[in-house]
Amino acid sequence: MSTEISLSLAPGPARRDALARRIRLLVGATLAYNAVEAVVALTAGALASSTALVGFGLDSVIEVSSAAAVAWQFSAREHAVREAREKTTLRIIAVSFFALACYVAVEAVRTLVGGGEAERSVPGIVITALSLAVMPFLSAAQRKAGRELGSATAVADSKQTLLCTYLSAVLLVGLVLNATLGWAWADPIAALAIAGVAVKEGRDAWRGKGCCAAPVAQSSRTDATADAGGCGSGCDCCA
16 A cells, blocks of 8 residues: 555656756756856955855855756756766765855854955845845755655755855845944854855765655665665655
């Protein structure tokens, strides 16, 4: 009986193709937005001498690399080819998480020990506020499609987009507090916590955790394989 239920929950070929197309569109939208975000944040950060804004812009560059890896995986029309590219894409996403964590941590420490005071940046406040409004929707949509498809890479990339939301919130608070009250320490403290989250997500992506395989594929796997990439402890798609 449980087998019948699992099979009924598995997306068929037509649904898988539809989900893959949706993920390609969402990844494309993420790539386009992050490219614009990177240019605006890096320019505003340089003009305002804001290491936090520059870091945010570089985070956007890292997100572009992650989204590009997922776009490469889902550029294949055949489901079997997409599955074959899964591990490589996960490794690229994991490295992106680690790079982001390292940069955010270093810049946060530099700011705390006196890396210079940033000037008020209206463009920086605008772009972070816009990201805070846009990124949660892109992340949620991609995460939902990735869970239904059973794609660990789509879910992992959606987590990086969600992490950008957290960074946007932290940076926005930091920019506003710095512009109004002169509290330059608020942003780096919260950024260190986000760096820790990035390390965890990168570790999970490297290990292949974060999403269940689709039930049909799961039925042909051994228990050992299922523990590595399918339903098990810490699996986001099974919840």
